[in-house]
Amino acid sequence: MRKLIILSALLLSQTVFGQLSATLKANRDQFVAFEPVNMTVNITNLSGKPLTLQNRTNQPWIEFFVRDHTGRNVLSTKDVAYSPVSIGTGQTVASTFTLNNSFNLTNPGSYSVLAVIRMPGEGDRKGTPTQSTHFTVTRGVTAWSQSVGVPGTAGDQRKYRLITFSGDKYPELYIQVEDQKRGRMLATHSLGRHITFRKFQTSLDRQNNLHVLFHTSPSVACHTVINPAGRTIERTYHKNSATGVPRLLPTTSGNVSVVNSIPYDPQKEAEEKAKFHNISEIPGGVQQ
Incomplete structure (x- = not known):
């Protein structure tokens, strides 16, 4: 429920002129159950100054929201401490994340995922969301x-x-x-x-x-x-x-x-x- 409220607030409040631009891409469209499900996030710094994105107490600088084929949220199984990322003015950095480090994605089916990136000082109901991307898990x-x-x-x-x-x-x-x-x-x-x-x-x-x-x-x-x-x-x-x-x-x-x-x-x-x-x-x- 918490993630649904946060996601709804983010999607309603996002503006055209953000200080970050972010995209999300699955490294492939189909995965075998239990193999690493890797996602690449590209983040562009539009703030006009260098930025360091880092975790705070109970607040990761990036958060993923995963839904299964029924539209239900897939709950995270554990918190992951993501390494900080520094981005120069106007620069773009690409970081790869393994979703099944924090989500159980062993059930076959279709999934959708988006990420939310938070700048220093932004709370859990603020941030820059990426577009949703889709992938499928199969047992082979x-x-x-x-x-x-x-x-x-x-x-x-x-x-x-x-x-x-x-x-x-x-x-x-x-x-x-x-x-x-x-x-x-x-x-x-x-x-x-x-x-x-x-x-x-x-x-x-x-x-x-x-x-x-x-x-x-x-x-x-x-x-x-x-x-x-x-x-x-x-x-x-x-x-x-x-x-x-x-x-x-x-x-x-x-x-x-x-x-x-x-x-x-x-x-x-x-x-x-x-x-x-x-x-x-x-x-x-x-x-x-």
Whole structure:
């Protein structure tokens, strides 16, 4: 109720000539449940003097208002202490915020959000609101899952999930790691573009790290290793060999390797292409 009253007062009182101008943009239109929902706020200082936006007692300098698809306010689950931001006269700064640090956005559906920025001295019923922006949360499709123990711990268990998701631009493969003992998600993030007509491969090594091999294009596969803490500890690329596509091979010692492939460095290839492009632009008779 408090947020509804504040928001109504702000929208009724906003004027054309403000001392700040602010816009809000979601970093993408669709998110998988539990992945970071990031928003970028651009703030322009029109006050004619340098400004520092900072929190005061029980009053953050920026506040978010989130509604679900029914129009109901999504209540914040905890207060977040935002770092102060300094903006020079006439300058614009961009700051990124993760909404699910303070809101529970795990339920699938559509959401809308706007932010209110408060200058020094403004109370909770004043401030500069951004426009509303919209995003969708989905669960994706669980294509594979496996529960494993955590080496060196007493009874800890992790559940690895691979989720397929048709995102904003192309199909993606997501990794999700759940702490089953404590009932919380440790990680949910995209591994990258996934060519769905080639089936991904999985294998566990002796440390119960998850190895995933999936194709990002018809001829290139990505090998990613995720540990039980949900961190990516290795990422390499491989091209198809003359005899077929890359595959994972568990060894008798408990390791996992990629075989039937040609190691590939996409960054090095991009640098070589750029170098060739630059050379081709040099006029004839001119040496580097």
